[in-house]
Amino acid sequence: MKPAARQPATLAAHAVGFSDPIHGAIVPPIHPSTTYERDEDNQLINAARLYSRADNPGYDAVESLLTQLEHGAASLVFSSGMSAATAVFLALQPGDHVIVPPVFYWALRNWLSDWATRWGLKVEAVDTAQPALVAAAIRPGTTKLLWVETPANPNLAIADIAALAEIAHHAGARLVVDSTFATPVHSQPLTLGADLVMHSATKYLNGHSDVIAGSLTTHVDDDYWKRVRLMRNQIGTVLGPFEAWLLLRGMRTLFVRVPAQSRSALALAENFSSHPAIKTVLYPGLASHPGHAVAAKQMHGGFGGMLSLRVNGGAPAALALMRKLQIWKRATSLGGVESLIEHRASVEPPAGGTPDDLLRLSVGIEDAGDLIADLEQALG
Ligand SMILES: Cc1ncc(COP(=O)(O)O)c(C=O)c1O
Structure with a gap:
């Protein structure tokens, strides 16, 4: 009998169904070996394994889970x-035009405007929250890549993935989406054309x-993907075996953690959007957010666990609030x-333009009432 298609939460919880045929273990092992043996005839015992700067058996389940999600x-x-x-950009050619x-x-x-520009990429910044501006700036045949981050860090701007994919493809460019804030729980950019x-x-x-x-x-x-893969191998930007194992372990609870974080983030956003000490709440789940309609179209089950607060009184008020938190x-x-x-302006270079009254919040899995109460007492 053909097994029924599994829901993403089931795939994640089961780490794509690992089970050890020898020991019956239900948790995958860690493979610290850096090298793999050949037989008497100089043939690799497993043709896919040569050296761990190329790959590691501990990547298989986590990469397969990501591919499915x-x-x-x-x-x-x-x-x-x-x-x-950076592998995405290094797989391009000097002279290629990219829009960010x-x-x-x-x-x-910073890396794009410094190293990548000196290497020869032509990097142009265009407001990707406005597809018409991207359509006007894209250079058919010359623009090779359009990079978007949605929701964006730290202003929570939303990019319309489907609209931008159409614009990119029409010009012969690729659309790459940094979906770190959205997670595979709330968004699947590839299904929208990316x-x-x-992540x-x-x-x-x-x-x-x-x-x-x-x-x-x-x-x-x-x-292009083969060049990206080669880049990881050549430069050696491989994940350690223990880190790969921890990552898979963390992903098993993704579909429990993220919905809880998104629910609490929405509760916080709603609570503080009318607080007299707060100038603006930046959260795409609020109807007042300029990207709300697009976010509602392309995200499902929530709007993520990240929000930013702009406080009245500038940096001194923002820092005073932080000082009192417990x-x-x-x-x-x-x-x-x-x-x-x-306080993002304390860590980002000033040229980035992050307002000095902005506090970025990453909402955890604590009780939402406790989180709200702590912020309220700190706001006085
Ligand atoms: C949206 C986003 N993309 C990429 C990165 C870079 O990731 P890492 O710190 O794992 O190199 C970060 C880190 O904060 C991020 O917030």
Whole structure:
């Protein structure tokens, strides 16, 4: 009898159905070996395994799970989100034109305007929340890649994946989506026309603030994807075997953690949108957010666990609020089970334009009432 198609939460909980045929173990092992043996005739015992800078058996389940959750053709895990993202650009050619948003993860923006530009990429910033502007800026035949982050870090801007995919493809370019904030729980960019989806797996996929990792999933296993794969091998941006194991373990609870985080984030956004000390709540789940209609169209089951608050009184008020918090942890990063808060202008270069009254919140799995009460007492 053909098994029934499994829901994503089931695939994740079962780590795509691993079971050990020798011992019956239900948790996959860790493979620390860096090298793989040949037989007397100099043939690799397993033709797919040569050296662990190319691959590791511990990637199989996590890459297969990502491929299934994203509805792609293949996935690769990397040593960080940044190494996954940079592989996408390094697989292009010097002289290629790429379009990126004006606001997205600052370290990638910096790398593109510094190293990648010196290498020869022509990087142009266009507001990807406005497809008409992208359509006007894209150069058919010359623009090779359109990069979007949705929801974006840290302003929570929304890009219309389906509309941008059409514009990109019409011009012969690829659309790559950094879906770190959305997660595969709420969005599958490949089903909307994107060519590649990227995650900082450090965040929600792992979910416990104890692994640095990245991932890419492709819609088609073509020559470009083979160059991306080769890049990981040549540069050696491979994930450690223990980190791969931790990542898979974290992903098993993804469909429990993320919906809870999104529910709490919405409760926080609603609560603080009318608070006198708050100037604006940036959260795509609010009807007042400029990207709400697009977010509602392309995200399902929630709008993610990230929101930003702009407080009245600028940086001094933002920092004073943070000082009084007792539950929220003052730390960078996001997507873990514990709630984190960060004054982004303190860590991003000033050229990025992040307002100094902005606090970015990563909502954890604590009781939402406790999280709201802690912020309220800190706001006085
Ligand atoms: C949206 C987004 N993309 C990419 C990255 C980079 O990921 P990593 O820190 O795993 O290299 C981050 C890190 O904060 C991020 O927030």
